[in-house]
Structure formats: structure tokens, C-alpha cells
Amino acid sequence: MTDGLEVLPVRGIGDVTAGDDLVALITAAAPWLAAGDVLVVTSKIVSKAEGRLVEVPADGPERDAARAAALAAETARVVARRGPTTIVQTHHGFVMAAAGIDASNVDKTHLVLLPADPDASARRLRAGFLARGLDVAVVVSDTMGRAWRNGLTDVALGSAGLEPFRDHRGETDPYGNELSITQMAVIDELAAAGELVKGKCDQVPVAVIRGYLSAPTTEAAGAAVLLRDPASDMFSLGTAEARTAGLLDAARLTDTAPHQPADPTAVRRAVAAVSEVWSPRTTVDLSPTAAVLRTADTTPTGFMRLGADAHRLRAALAAESIATVLVPLPDGVRLELASA
């Protein structure tokens, strides 16, 4: 039963207001703190102590408007919207519903914003404990939803004094396989473990995890290393929002110079995708480098429909990553093809 860890609640911290010294409050409530402890501190009390509050009307449409303004101010970009839910990326880089703005555990005339820089908050707290002779690590935590799974879990917004990842790169298992799972987000797991004892209504905003660290690491990176930048995120936009972006892509397709032959199977798939919605008078001839569309209806309406059908096929080809150049012919249109 050795080598385990303990997760301990810190009770009696009471209400926190702007300007409060959290280190003093926590050490008074938990005189048993010891070197090597990891303190998981709910971001709510960090925000309150730092005065990250917005005054809002207690109710009515004015409250809704003030709340919307606060959300807009905290938002770097909207990730997804559905019904009353807005998931945004904050200026810090967190992807959270309502930018993490919270109206719970605060009086009705205030909203609580996230700390302006949770890693800096964690470092300040750690420095404050160190000044009292306590060499502890700090995780600033908050509650987040996730894609794909119901329910919320606590994760780390900020950290100081411990490595955010446990890294298995280069290690091998007992069978000699190199480990493919390299980076465990241990500060998120510590935040989750802390939440199990904190609870939301019991006024326990701090948990202590004892036995995880042998000693804090002064030079460790902060929790910001857990933020995935949108370019490397396969889920940077909500599905509906990305689908809308695809419609706009189709609306704005431009000629792209062909540079290599397109995969004939993919071209046939694209034709199959649109041919059932084409004008019955439209025909297509495929070659390795082009699709030529003609119409049996040589009226203005016939050519107009041919043009619409050609753009449908361009969009379907774009969905197969095949770029096109549109070349008008006297009696039709040629789409020159190239793998994108």
C-alpha cells in the first residue's frame, strides 16, 4: 500500500473577495500543508481574489445583454454554436462553453471571468507559498465539457512547480515495444482527482494531492503547453460550422492551375455524386485530365443549367481534393482536373 497518493480537501476558506491573499487563506485553513504537495485551486477563487469580475444587472434583458458583451470581450473566435450553447476559444486559447464565464458561487450582480493568465496566477501562488517556506506545486483548475463524451470534468488552466506532461517517449514496455502513447496530461488528471473531493456546493475550493510529487520542479512549463493550436487541431470548428465553411468554399471556388493528373476513381465518385441532381440534358465525357460537359438543350436556359451543373461537379471534385480550371467551349464547358 505504499506509493499511493492522498487527495485532501481544504475546508473553511470561506468567501473570497477581490484583494484577498489566497496563500494566507489557504495556509490558515490547511496548517498541515507540506513540501511536495500539489494544491489544486479552483479558478473561481483565483479570479475573485484577482478581481476578475464584471458587474451585471441582477436580471432582465439588461443582464442578458451584459452577459453577451462579457462573452464577446473574452472570445478570440467562436468554435461552435447550437441553441443557447456557444463554445468559443478564449484569448488564452481555452476552448470552453461561454468562455468559462460563470455566474455561480458569486452574488447576482457579478459574473466571474477566468483569471487573465492562469499560469501566472499559479506561479504567484507558488511563490507566495515558497515565501512562507512551503515548496508546493499549484494547479489552477476549472470545469470543462468535452467533445464526444457527456458530463464535465475538471482540467488545469494554469500550473506551476510541476511538469504538465508525463512523457513516455523513448521508453519500451516489457515486451520491447516502443511506447506509442507518449504524453499523459497529468495536470489535467490532478485537476480531475482534486474535483472528486472539492464538490461544487460544499465550499471546498482547494484540494491537496499528497504523494504525487517527490519535489516540485521550479523550471516546469505551465499549463499553456496543453493548448492545441487550431491549425493542428482536427476539431478546431464545430461540425455544423465547418460544413457551412464547406458550402462557402464551394461558393467561392476559383480556377487552380492543374499540375498533376487526378485519380480517375475519385473523379468518377464526384460525377456519381452530382449526376442524379443534374439536368437530364447534361452529359459528361471523362479523360484523365478533363471532364467535358455538354447539353442537348442549346437554349439560353440549357446553357445556364449546364453552367450550374459544371459548378456542382467542381464542388464535388473539390470534396475529393481535385482542383479544376473552367474553360468555356463553344457548345459546353471543360473542367481541367488536377489533384490538389
Added chain:
Amino acid sequence: MTDGLEVLPVRGIGDVTAGDDLVALITAAAPWLAAGDVLVVTSKIVSKAEGRLVEVPADGPERDAARAAALAAETARVVARRGPTTIVQTHHGFVMAAAGIDASNVDKTHLVLLPADPDASARRLRAGFLARGLDVAVVVSDTMGRAWRNGLTDVALGSAGLEPFRDHRGETDPYGNELSITQMAVIDELAAAGELVKGKCDQVPVAVIRGYLSAPTTEAAGAAVLLRDPASDMFSLGTAEARTAGLLDAARLTDTAPHQPADPTAVRRAVAAVSEVWSPRTTVDLSPTAAVLRTADTTPTGFMRLGADAHRLRAALAAESIATVLVPLPDGVRLELASA
């Protein structure tokens, strides 16, 4: 320091093979188990004991092919692909890279699949402990990636004997605010806490969480309640995949009967989105219920370009959730508009 919890590693379980009695192995390794403990059991040893292994060649292209076949068999739908990474939804409903198939901690001629029914596995284990007089709860855990955040965490694939959620619905905070954060996914947090002591290379496949439960709940739902169905998931597809779906939507747009006027601002946005890529000869007249496109070029090519431009505008309007019916005119085309 009361009311905390302990997270304890179970050492000495050793290698697990098909047919092994996990309850016997765990109770032998942890004679200190007690009623009310939550056992977090790594799914890998559950799979091994249940014989959920696939034989594969140790290397070469045959191994890659066998691995791809195993992935296809475990996949209900592909969620996102990028480079070597394929994220799928499994037949169970989990969204995981490579369907959770793992080649680590097993000899080179086998792959380990997820348990066929992790909730059933958890119930069987719990029943096995009960038969030995130990009333414990069981969480079957595995390691998953997430959207938006780097690093992996352990979550619950299966559970028995405890509520998957801690539910705050209907509760109020000390300020009288009704709590908006309702459901904490505590079994995922327990899995995360367990991972902190298990480690990947240290042959500790089971952790015990003591002090979390006062007593197990026999009738609790399993971890399957954490699975969000794709229809209610705002991130059911990768961004690139959804964008491709939007291109295909544009390719396959069909006439939709108008039923209510479209928002004029949204219509103007759609026109602005496409007018810079339109033929310079195309003009548009907007009314509350229609967009009429005409061209100054009355050759076949002119009408063909007009048709392509009309389809561009249809796609841009669809991106604004405005449905259209295309009506040919003798000298142009009318798009009848309606909010979708």
C-alpha cells in the same frame, strides 16, 4: 484532513493471459481491499483476460495490413483522418484514435482490442469480488486523446457499482444561484486519478480509490451513459471532414420550397461572398423573396457562366441557412429565397 481519499496502486499482478481470473489475481495482489473501494482496472488486462486479441505478423507490410483490417472491423464510422492518425467511433460508441487498438504491453504477434462490452466486464468483475465478500465498485479505464487539448488522460470505458455522474441539477449555491453545471463525469475523474498512480511502464494495471464511496450502488448505470450520440454532438466529425461534407452539400443542393422570407442582411452577405468571384458580366437584383441574376453576355458561354454564378450564390445562401428554388427566365435566372 478528514474526508479525503486515497489512490493506491496494486502491484504484483504480473502478466495476464486469456482465461485468467482477474478477481483472483487482484485479490491476491491486494489482500488489503475493502468494501467501498473503487477499483480502476486498465482495460488492457481486461481485454487480455477475455481473449480480446488479434494475431498479427510481427512486422512488414503484412502487419500493417492486419492492423488496418483490425481497425476496420472495430470501426462503426470514421470521425477524422490526418496523416497517420485515424479517429473513429467504435461499435461501442467510443471516439478514439485507432479504435483503441493497442500494440503496447503485448507480444509483437498480437494486438489488443477493447473489451467487447466494458460495462459488462465491470459488472462481471464486481460480481466476482462480491462472490468473495468484497462489495467494491469497478471502473474499466483506458487512455484517450481529446479535442483542443494536448496530451492524453485516462477515462472510463466501463463501470459498475457507482453512479457515473455526480448530478447538481436543482441545487443552489450559497448565493441562491441555481447551478448550471449539472453533471460531473466522476467515473472519468476516478479513471484519471487512478492513472496518476498506475503509470504505463511500471506494470501497475489496477489502482484502488478509497474514501470516495461510502458504499457501492448496485443499480447504477454503466459508463455507456457518458457516450454522446453523434446527433447531439457538436463535434461529431473532424473539421476537414465536415468541410468536405459542406462541399458535397453544395454540389448536391436541390430545390427547396420557400416557406418564409429570408433575412435581407444574410442575403446581402451571401451576395458579397460570391460577387468577387463572379463573371464581371453577371448582375443581381435583390427583393425580399428572390435574387434575379442576369448577364450582359448573351452567348452560350455567357449563359453558362451565369448558371455557374447562380449555383455559387445558391451555395453561399445555403451557408446562411437560406434555401432556394431555381427558376429559369428567358434572359437569366431567379433564385426564390426562404429561410431554411
